[in-house]
Amino acid sequence: MPSRRRTLLKVIILGDSGVGKTSLMNQYVNKKFSNQYKATIGADFLTKEVQFEDRLFTLQIWDTAGQERFQSLGVAFYRGADCCVLVYDVNSMKSFDNLNNWREEFLIQASPSDPENFPFVLIGNKVDVDGGNSRVVSEKKAKAWCASKGNIPYFETSAKEGTNVEEAFQCIAKNALKSGEEEELYLPDTIDVGTSNQQRSTGCEC
């Protein structure tokens, strides 16, 4: 087992406040749901081990706060992310409209090496609410947005009922892993030829 290399994937969850980011994560990691809304402060961190195609890897999930006042944390939080999950509430047009902002903000702050192909996943949450009657963002509209951003995978979920949550995270893991694998190709060989920089005597005196 120790010989088998394990991979750690950093996953950032973004979206307006109240769209259900924390609930999704709780459903996925703890299989629990609470109707009570508790605003996330700053960020929550959860870890989940996932098996995928005979490989074991760890998702390090960064559940961020949706409130604008936390957005200054961006650079610190987004650095080195392997996948970014955008979440909106299908019952709130504003949360859908803001997806562009979230995506752009992420790309600016995280400045990934290949922004065009950085793996995003879109989740439309709360499809269970009011039997779908209060829904204002159609699946078609969401899919069109995804297509315009380079075919982002799209999932409609209910964190409350647990529908599609597992599937969404499977896809997240898969995409994150794919992007991680590309990076593995250029793990640099650190062996330098020692420069005969002998002058560099860093005086032993304290």
Next chain:
Amino acid sequence: MMTSDLSSSPSSSGTEFADPNPSTDPETNSERVQSQLESMNLSEPSEVSDGSHTDYSGGDDDDENAGAVEVALSNGNEGGVSNGCVAGTSVEEEIEGGEASSRAEYPVEMEAGEEPPSPTSSGYDGERGSSGGATSTYKADDASEDEIREANVDGDTASQHEAAWLPGKRHVDEDDASISWRKRKKHFFILSNSGKPIYSRYGDEHKLAGFSATLQAIISFVENGGDRVNLVKAGKHQVVFLVKGPIYLVCISCTDETYEYLRGQLDLLYGQMILILTKSIDRCFEKNAKFDMTPLLGGTEAVFSSLVHSFSWNPATFLHAYTCLPLPFGSRQATGTVLQDVCASGVLFALVMCRHKVVSLAGAQKASLHPDDLLLLSNFVMSSESFRTSESFSPICLPRYNPQAFLHAYVHFFDDDTYVMLLTTRSDAFYHLKDCRIRIEAVLLKSNVLSSIQRSIAEGGMRVEDLPIDRLLRQKPNQGQAGHESPRDVSVGTGGPFGLWHFMYRSIYLDQYISSEFSPPVTSHRQQKSLYRAYQKLYASMHENGLGPHKTQYRRDENYTLLCWVTPDFELYAAFDPLADKAMAIKICNQVCQRVKDVENEVFLQGASPFSW
């Protein structure tokens, strides 16, 4: 019961240490101490400050404020006396405890379960039996951070700590949700600036991914504000941060060690990583923030855990000096000569070592080896089993010499303990170095150096019991004819003359130290660790910036009487029985210095300092 000098008076600076309990010791008087030192005619008639203040709460204090008291003392010049404050000498902005937490509160929500200084641990590391009084009142506190106290198996039974300690990572099954993990007294973490775990002393790195992310969030948040977090105090816990470019190092400890030393430990941990990989890893992170360096460190866990272990037994980790195996002058001389020859043939550094001690070393012209590099190098070689099985040629980086690039190290063990290391800049030098080794081996055999080494190992180093007692002292009334024979000496049978238990002598010019072997009553690993912790505090208090020019310090608590003497040439740290007589202690210290000078050709490597060329 001890009427210890336990007081929390934060002495401001200079020489005006007021003795808090002047009546308990009639001799705590600066002038007297000074005159006594002067009367010994040692070259350094130093200004004596009677630093009888004692900041050892001994760790046996359940009081949550113990930490705060320590702040008051160690940062006395900064006046920071608040629990939970962000402090430290290089802090750019000091944040008061309350403010720190309120600031940290809104951006980073740490789940109750993820809060590092978990209050749940306060119940466990508390007192350890009440003191029995008298000289046996020897408490070895905080000694077992390796183990949970309840499950402590290698504590007292393991008096030979180096032999008993097994390398390798422990408790990999734990994570931050485990109670046992939370109760560990000292954690070390290395992570990347994206929050990906690289190393954790305890537990599985991947399971600690969430915890690691929390640490990154804290550090990055403060960084975002153009600031830097150095230390967070929470009850008994200190959380020490060290940022080295894209690498974050964190220590969470309730061992009551000084901030300076904990930070120094993180520095060494980073240095060990650089030794294995060089600083070129920084470039990998620049290219790719997602970079995961754990695969590059594969198989080196034993190196890190062995280094962490050495923080509690190897004084080199805080003295920043190396120590030599005591050897007849001729043996060391013969070794040094052949090593110098070898260096003349294009080898950068040539060393013969015995375990962690130097037999002899030589460097190419103008190349000098920093004691910290030597420590990391010997730790790397000693903790990697594979070096013992065959001659090896391995890339290695000396962080203090040049952190950017690898050197190439040829390593060969002559026997279980003794090995040669030849460092070169040339990657094709293996066969040349092998020839060098054969030459060295021939000299070592011819001059019987290897057998001298084995003899020295068997005999051990200097012993306090063997200190010759000066005539002057013998004539003292009431002290018997000879210290180690006098039945009237209160501490006969334990340690050396007049209650001397242990000493360390560090030569400034040589970058070397010699320490006495442990003698009764300091016999168990736990007690030894505790004594080192006391020395570390002493060292920190003598080397603190801004506390004035201390030259001597005398302090007494229920565990020890400690005496420290710093001159431009050397530093002496000595531990005595807590009931030892102060005047006699000072005289014994002079004797120790004299004794070290008498045997310096055997215990030190002469002529290896940068001043020799």
